[in-house]
Amino acid sequence: MARKKIIAGNWKMNKTPSQAAELIKELIPVVKDSDADVVICTPAIDLSVATEMTKGTNIAVGAENMHWEESGAYTGEIAADMLLDLGVQYVIIGHSERREYFAETDETVNKKVRKALEKGITPIMCCGETLEQREAGVMAEHIRMQIKLDMAEINADDAKKVVIAYEPIWAIGTGKTATADQAEEVCALIRETIKELYDAPTAEAIRIQYGGSMNASNAAELLSKPNIDGGLIGGASLKAPDFSKITNWNK
C-alpha cells in the first residue's frame, strides 16, 4: 500500500502567539488541497492558538519537544498529557538542535519516543549525520546506530506509527540541500535498518521524511524519490506561499 506523504513545518523558536495566528490564517486556505498529511510544529506557547485555529481544517498540530515523565518536578518541561489536552497530535523528538544545544542523547530520545507512542502522539523522530561524519565515511554507521538506539524497546506495531526525519546536520538552515539522490540513499538505508530490526511490512509502512533546506524549488524532486515520504521543513515553513508550494508539490 502506498505511503501517504507527510509535510511538517518546524517553526523552531519563531512566531509569537499573535504572529502564529496570522500565519495560520494565511496557511489554512493555501494548504487545504494537499494530498499529504500537513502538520505545523510550533513553539509550546503557540500550541493553544494553533490547535484552536486549525480545528476542522486539514492542518494537524505538533510540538517541538516533550518530556518522557508523566508529570512532576521538571521545571520548564511539558508532559504528553498537556499536549493531548490541547489536541496536539505530533511531536518532534531529537531534533539535531536539541541534541546539540540541550544535551539530548539517544537514550532520552528513546524515552521520549516511547512515551509519545504510549500516549498516542505521533513522534517525528530525527536523525542525521554531521559533515565530519559524512566526510570520514561513517555516515551509514552513525545513522544505523541512531535508529537502533532511538527505536530500542519499541515493538513492530508501534514502530509503524513513528515518522522518521532524516536531517543531515550540514543541510539544516544552511541553504545546502542534500541532492535528491543523497537523500534517497540515506532514507533507503533507514528503511533497510528498520527491516533488519523488525520485518519487511514494518519497513514498508514506516514513513521517512527528508529535512534540510527543503524549499519550494527542490521539494518536488526530493518528494519524487521512492523512499522519501515527506519533508520536515524549517525556514520555508514560516512563509505561507513557500510552505504551500511544498504541500502542493505534485500540482
Ligand code: PEP
Ligand atoms: C529543520 O530544522 O528541521 C530544518 C530542516 O530546517 P531548514 O528547513 O531551515 O533547513
